[in-house]
Amino acid sequence: xxxxxxxxxxxxxxxxxxxxxxxxxxxxxxxxxxxxxxxxxxxxxxxxxxxxxxxxxxxxxxxxxxxxxxxxxxxxxxxxxxxxxxxxxxxxxxxxxxxxxxxxxxxxxxxxxxxxxxxxxxxxxxxxxxxxxxxxxxxxxx
Amino acid sequence: xxxxxxxxxxxxxxxxxxxxxxxxxxxxxxxxxxxxxxxxxxxxxxxxxxxxxxxxxxxxxxxxxxxxxxxxxxxxxxxxxxxxxxxxxxxxxxxxxxxxxxxxxxxxxxxxxxxxxxxxxxxxxxxxxxxxxxxxxxxxxxxxxxx
Numbered sequence: 272x273x274x275x276x277x278x279x280x281x282x283x284x285x286x287x288x289x290x291x292x293x294x295x296x297x298x299x300x301x302x303x304x305x306x307x308x309x310x311x312x313x314x315x316x317x318x319x320x321x322x323x324x325x326x327x328x329x330x331x332x333x334x335x336x337x338x339x340x341x342x343x344x345x346x347x348x349x350x351x352x353x354x355x356x357x358x359x360x361x362x363x364x365x366x367x368x369x370x371x372x373x374x375x376x377x378x379x380x381x382x383x384x385x386x387x388x389x390x391x392x393x394x395x396x397x398x399x400x401x402x403x404x405x406x407x408x409x410x411x412x413x
Numbered sequence: 414x415x416x417x418x419x420x421x422x423x424x425x426x427x428x429x430x431x432x433x434x435x436x437x438x439x440x441x442x443x444x445x446x447x448x449x450x451x452x453x454x455x456x457x458x459x460x461x462x463x464x465x466x467x468x469x470x471x472x473x474x475x476x477x478x479x480x481x482x483x484x485x486x487x488x489x490x491x492x493x494x495x496x497x498x499x500x501x502x503x504x505x506x507x508x509x510x511x512x513x514x515x516x517x518x519x520x521x522x523x524x525x526x527x528x529x530x531x532x533x534x535x536x537x538x539x540x541x542x543x544x545x546x547x548x549x550x551x552x553x554x555x556x557x558x559x560x
Contacts, residue, residue, distance in 0.1 A: 368534070369542065370539060378535065380546070381531060381550075392554040402479075404472075405551060408550040409547050
């Protein structure tokens with residue numbers, strides 16, 4: 272069902288926005304890239320909520336807080352949290368891509384998947400993760 | 414009265430015979446068009462080969478490996494939908510002449526791979542859109558490594 276997959280994707284957009292807010296204090300030297308990522312997720316959240324309302328669904332609200340896979344206490348852990356949340360976003364939009372024949376939604380899902388993969392790569396590169404690239408973004412084994 | 418019934422018979426005959434005539438004259442069905450994923454798989458194999466030649470670029474090995482994975486996944490989907498008649502492996506890509514600036518050529522090739530896969534996603538059934546969309550995003554990720 273499209274709506275369920277899109278609600279899941281909206282959930283990861285909420286989590287991504289929250290995480291960008293959390294890490295900004297630790298990544299002062301990359302403020303521009305952090306702001307760019309936050310803006311991209313805010314815009315995607317808005318279009319996703321609009322799509323859900325257009326389908327007669329009520330967009331799920333954000334949670335009060337999210338749990339990063341590891342505590343964020345410094346620059347390196349902030350980069351890890353950003354890479355993780357971008358990869359979660361990839362997985363959610365890949366899930367939408369696999370489930371929809373709606374052309375506009377598919378285009379939006381592909382763009383969300385691609386831009387999240389590029390940001391994840393950027394953060395992994397900044398963190399010195401090897402390999403920095405993600406071979407199959409959004410796919411569990413990739 | 415008679416002429417009317419003859420005419421009806423003629424009409425019925427014509428209607429019944431028409432498909433028969435068509436069936437007798439049509440050529441055997443043309444071979445199905447090539448699977449659009451084959452072109453993406455070939456592109457991925459060629460990119461892997463180009464990346465392998467770039468021994469001086471640290472990220473090239475990572476790119477070669479990723480594009481080989483893409484080629485394998487795409488080819489597996491092509492073969493799943495239309496099993497190959499023989500077990501012959503796809504022809505090895507013929508080595509194109511080494512471009513004057515292989516690193517620039519690899520960047521261009523990855524840009525093209527993102528574009529071609531992204532364009533194809535719109536026309537695919539959803540189960541293939543996920544695979545090809547992930548390949549497109551994977552190529553964008555590789556491009557970012559080279560940025």
